Amino acid sequence: xxxxxxxxxxxxxxxxxxxLNRHGAWxxxxxxxxxxxxxxxxxxxxxxxxxxxxxxxxxxxxLVVVTGGLGPTLDDLTREVAxxxxxxxxxxxxxxxxxxxxxxxxRGRCLHERQRRQAMVPAGATLLPNDHGTAPGLWFGGxxxxxxxxxxxxLLPGPPRELHPMFSxxxxxxxxxxxxxxxxxIHLHVFxxxxxxxxxxxARLDPLLAGIDGLEVGYCAHASGVxxxxxxxxxxxxxxxxxxxxxxxxxxxxxxATPSLEQHVVTRLAEKQRTVTVAESCTGxxxxxxxxxxxxxxxxxxxxxxxxxxTAKTDLLSVNLNDLQxxxxxxxxxxxxxxxxALRSAGADHxxxxxxxxxxxxGSEQTPxxxxxxxxxxxxxxxxxxxxRFVCDRPTFKAYAGxxxxxxxxxxxxxxx
Numbered sequence: 001x002x003x004x005x006x007x008x009x010x011x012x013x014x015x016x017x018x019x020l021n022r023h024g025a026w027x028x029x030x031x032x033x034x035x036x037x038x039x040x041x042x043x044x045x046x047x048x049x050x051x052x053x054x055x056x057x058x059x060x061x062x063l064v065v066v067t068g069g070l071g072p073t074l075d076d077l078t079r080e081v082a083x084x085x086x087x088x089x090x091x092x093x094x095x096x097x098x099x100x101x102x103x104x105x106x107r108g109r110c111l112h113e114r115q116r117r118q119a120m121v122p123a124g125a126t127l128l129p130n131d132h133g134t135a136p137g138l139w140f141g142g143x144x145x146x147x148x149x150x151x152x153x154x155l156l157p158g159p160p161r162e163l164h165p166m167f168s169x170x171x172x173x174x175x176x177x178x179x180x181x182x183x184x185x186i187h188l189h190v191f192x193x194x195x196x197x198x199x200x201x202x203a204r205l206d207p208l209l210a211g212i213d214g215l216e217v218g219y220c221a222h223a224s225g226v227x228x229x230x231x232x233x234x235x236x237x238x239x240x241x242x243x244x245x246x247x248x249x250x251x252x253x254x255x256x257a258t259p260s261l262e263q264h265v266v267t268r269l270a271e272k273q274r275t276v277t278v279a280e281s282c283t284g285x286x287x288x289x290x291x292x293x294x295x296x297x298x299x300x301x302x303x304x305x306x307x308x309x310x311t312a313k314t315d316l317l318s319v320n321l322n323d324l325q326x327x328x329x330x331x332x333x334x335x336x337x338x339x340x341x342a343l344r345s346a347g348a349d350h351x352x353x354x355x356x357x358x359x360x361x362x363g364s365e366q367t368p369x370x371x372x373x374x375x376x377x378x379x380x381x382x383x384x385x386x387x388x389r390f391v392c393d394r395p396t397f398k399a400y401a402g403x404x405x406x407x408x409x410x411x412x413x414x415x416x417x
Contacts (some may be wrong), residue, residue: 317341
C-alpha cells in the first residue's frame with residue numbers, strides 16, 4: 001500500500017500572488033524520490049481555513065506537510081492551529097528560546113517578546129532545529145495522531161533557505177523510519193521535445209499508448225516552449241510505453257532525461273569540443289543567459305553579442321546598412337548576416353542569431369508582431385535561417401524564440417540538419 005500525502009502551503013502572500021510559491025515543486029520532487037506521490041497540494045490564506053484543511057488532510061492521508069506560519073507575527077498561526085486541533089497544550093521550551101536569542105544576537109538583534117512565541121511547543125511534539133532562522137519545525141507522530149489516518153504531520157517554516165535543509169536533514173529520516181515498509185520506487189520516464197506542439201505530439205503518441213494497464217500518460221508544456229511526455233506507472237507498463245514511443249518520437253525528441261534544451265546543447269558542444277556564440281536583438285541576451293545557466297558553459301561559450309539597435313548590428317557584426325533600411329531588421333537576410341558576422345568576430349564553431357518583433361507594437365503587415373527570424377552559421381556548413389511567429393507577451397516571446405534558436409543548433413549538433 002503506497003503512502004498518501006497532502007502538502008498545505010500557508011500564507012496570504014502566496015494567495016495574493018505577492019510571493020511565488022515554489023515549495024510545491026521542490027517538496028513534490030523530494031517526496032517522489034522517496035516513493036511518495038502527493039495526493040493534493042493546497043495554497044491557503046492565513047486564517048481559519050488552515051484548520052479546516054489540516055483536519056481534512058489528517059483524516060484522509062498518511063502524511064501531511066504544512067509550510068509557513070511559524071514566525072513571530074500575528075498572522076503566523078500554524079503552530080497554534082495544530083496544537084488546538086490535536087488537543088495539545090502549548091508549552092514554553094527554554095532551550096529553544098535560548099537558541100533563538102543566540103541566533104538573533106549573532107546578527108546584532110535582540111529577542112523581543114513576540115518572538116518568544118516561536119519557543120512555544122505543542123506538548124509531545126518533536127522539535128526540528130533550525131540552523132538558518134528562528135522558527136523551529138515540528139513533527140507529530142505516534143499517539144499524538146491517534147484515531148486519524150495520518151501517521152505523520154510536519155510543520156515547516158516558510159523561507160526556502162530554512163525549509164530545504166530542515167526537510168532534508170530532519171524530516172526525510174523520520175518519513176523513512178515511519179513508512180519504511182511502504183516506500184516503493186516510483187517508475188517515471190520522460191521524453192522531451194522541441195519544435196512540436198502539445199496537440200500534434202498527443203496525436204502522434206496517444207494511439208500507441210492507449211490500453212497499457214498501469215500507465216498514466218501526461219503532457220507538460222514548459223514555459224520555454226519545450227514539451228515533455230511523462231510516463232508514470234508500474235515498471236512493466238512504463239518500459240512497454242517507452243519502447244513504443246522511441247521509434248516514432250521523431251527528430252523533435254532531444255532527451256529522455258532533462259527538459260533543458262540548453263543543457264543538451266552545452267553537453268553536445270562539449271562532447272564535440274566545439275564552441276558557440278549568439279547574436280541577439282529581440283531577445284536581449286536571454287539565450288546567452290540560458291546557456292550560461294548550465295555548469296561548464298565556459299568551455300563552449302567565449303563571447304556573445306546583444307545588438308538591439310541597427311547601429312550595433314552594423315558596427316559589431318558588419319550587417320549591410322542597405323539591407324537593414326530596405327528589408328528591415330527583422331528579415332532573413334539580416335538574421336543570416338548577424339549569424340555570419342558573429343561567427344567571424346567570435347571565432348566560434350557555431351553562431352546563432354535572433355531578430356524579431358516582440359510587441360506589443362512595432363509590427364507591420366509584412367512583419368507582424370510576434371515574428372522572429374533565427375539563423376545558424378557554422379564553420380564548414382551552410383548558413384540556415386527559419387521564420388517563426390509567437391503571438392504572446394514579451395517574456396514568453398523571448399523564451400519561445402530562444403528555444404527555436406537553441407533547437408536549430410541542437411538539430412545540427414545531433415546530425416539532423
